[in-house]
Amino acid sequence: MLAVTLTKPVCRLGISMAAVVLLTSACAVAPGMRMQTSRLQDTPDSSNASVSSGETRANTASEKADATSGTPEIAITELDAALISRLGQSRKQQQLELSQMLSGTPQAYVVGAGDVLQIVVWDHPELAAALGSSQTQSSARPADPLAGFVIDQNGDLTFPYAGTLHVAGLRTDEIRQSLSGALAKYFVKPQVTVRMASYRAHQVYVDGEVRSPGALALNDVPMTLYEAVSRVGGFSETADQSDLVLVRDGQSHRVNLTQMLDQGLSPSRLYLKAGDVLRVMSRDENDVYVMGEVNKPVSAIPRRTGRITLADALSQAGSVNASTADAAQMFVIRGSLTGEPQVFRLDGHSPVAMLLAKDFELQPKDVVYVDGSGLVRFNRVLSLLMPLISTGLTAGVIAK
Incomplete structure (x- = not known):
C-alpha cells in the first residue's frame, strides 16, 4: 500500500517535468513567421x-x-547613419551619370518619310501649281497633310524639272541646295525657298500615368522631357514622379525626377529623340x-x-x-x-x-x-498545448 502511495507523486512529478520540457522546447517550433x-562564421570572404x-x-x-x-x-x-549616407550618395551618383548620358546638344531637325515641304521657286509661279490645292478647315481631316510636297516612304522628294531626289535625313537648307543645283540646268540662278509645312516623320510616345497619353510629333524646336509631359497634360494623381522609364535604342533608363531636382539637376536638359518611349509609372506598381x-x-x-x-x-x-x-x-x-x-x-x-x-x-x-x-x-505554443493537456487530464480522471 505504501509503495502505491509513493508511486503516484513520482508519476505526477514526471508528467509535470515532461510538460515543462515540452513547452520550453516547443518554442523553437512555434507557429507563425519569424x-x-x-x-x-569568421571566413576571409565574409567581410x-x-x-x-x-x-x-x-x-x-x-x-x-x-x-x-x-x-x-x-x-x-x-542599419546605421553611415550606411544610409552611402546609399544616398550612390543614388545621387547614379542619377548624375544618367543625366549626363541623356542630356547633350540637341540635333537639328532632319526630314523623313511623311513630312510635308513647302517649296517656292521665285519668279516661276507656274511651279506653284505642283503644291496642290489648299485645304479648307472644314474639309481637312487630322491625318491629311497640308498642301505641299510630301516625302514618300522611300524618303524621296519629287519636284518639277528637278526629278526625284533622296532627301530623308537632310536639313531644309541642304534640300534647298540640292534643288537649286538640279534646277540650275533649266533656270538661270534659281532662287529656291524650302520650309516645313507639316512635321509628321518623327514622333515620341508618352504613356502611363499622364492625363492624355499619346504620340507627340517632333519639330525643329528640340523637345525636352518636361515639355513632353506638359504636352500630354501633366502627371496624373497616381503618377510616381520618381520613376519615369525612358526607352531608347532598345535600352530602358529609369529617371528619378525627384532625385534630380534635389541634386539641382535640371530635367529640362534631357532632350528626347525620335522613337523614344516615355512611360510614367504608377505609385501602385511601386x-x-x-x-x-x-x-x-x-x-x-x-x-x-x-x-x-x-x-x-x-x-x-x-x-x-x-x-x-x-x-x-x-x-x-x-x-x-x-x-x-x-x-x-x-x-x-x-x-x-x-x-x-x-x-x-x-x-x-x-x-x-x-x-x-x-x-x-511561448504564449502561442501554450495556447496550442493547453487544450491537449486538458484533454489528457480529463481522460485520466475518467479512466481513474
Whole structure:
C-alpha cells in the first residue's frame, strides 16, 4: 500500500517535468513567421559580402539569415547613419551619370518619310501649281497633310524639272541646295525657298500615368522631357514622379525626377529623340509590403514624389504592435532570389532609431517584416498545448 502511495507523486512529478520540457522546447517550433538568424562564421570572404550592386559592402554584418531549401543564406546588414549616407550618395551618383548620358546638344531637325515641304521657286509661279490645292478647315481631316510636297516612304522628294531626289535625313537648307543645283540646268540662278509645312516623320510616345497619353510629333524646336509631359497634360494623381522609364535604342533608363531636382539637376536638359518611349509609372506598381507584428499589415504606397521611407511604411501599417513585436528585430528584405537579395535590420529599442527609419528610403517591392518577441511565441505554443493537456487530464480522471 505504501509503495502505491509513493508511486503516484513520482508519476505526477514526471508528467509535470515532461510538460515543462515540452513547452520550453516547443518554442523553437512555434507557429507563425519569424526570421531565423545565426552568427556569421569568421571566413576571409565574409567581410566582402556584397550588400548592393555598387552601393556598399556588408563588412559590418555579424549575422545571417539562415538558408532553407528554397532560399539562400544572406548576410544581415545593420542599419546605421553611415550606411544610409552611402546609399544616398550612390543614388545621387547614379542619377548624375544618367543625366549626363541623356542630356547633350540637341540635333537639328532632319526630314523623313511623311513630312510635308513647302517649296517656292521665285519668279516661276507656274511651279506653284505642283503644291496642290489648299485645304479648307472644314474639309481637312487630322491625318491629311497640308498642301505641299510630301516625302514618300522611300524618303524621296519629287519636284518639277528637278526629278526625284533622296532627301530623308537632310536639313531644309541642304534640300534647298540640292534643288537649286538640279534646277540650275533649266533656270538661270534659281532662287529656291524650302520650309516645313507639316512635321509628321518623327514622333515620341508618352504613356502611363499622364492625363492624355499619346504620340507627340517632333519639330525643329528640340523637345525636352518636361515639355513632353506638359504636352500630354501633366502627371496624373497616381503618377510616381520618381520613376519615369525612358526607352531608347532598345535600352530602358529609369529617371528619378525627384532625385534630380534635389541634386539641382535640371530635367529640362534631357532632350528626347525620335522613337523614344516615355512611360510614367504608377505609385501602385511601386508599393512595398509591411507584414509581421504590425497593427495593420498593408501594401504601403509611396508619396506623389515617389519617396517612401521605412518610417512611412510603418506609419501606413499603423506602427508596430507594442504588445507582440520585438523592436530589435525589424527587417527590410530587398532584391530577388535571381539577383542579389539583401537583408537590413534596424534595432528599434531606442526611439532615436526612428530617425534612421525616417531617412532610410525603401525601393519598390521591398518587404518590411517585424518579428515577434520570444514571449509571444511561448504564449502561442501554450495556447496550442493547453487544450491537449486538458484533454489528457480529463481522460485520466475518467479512466481513474
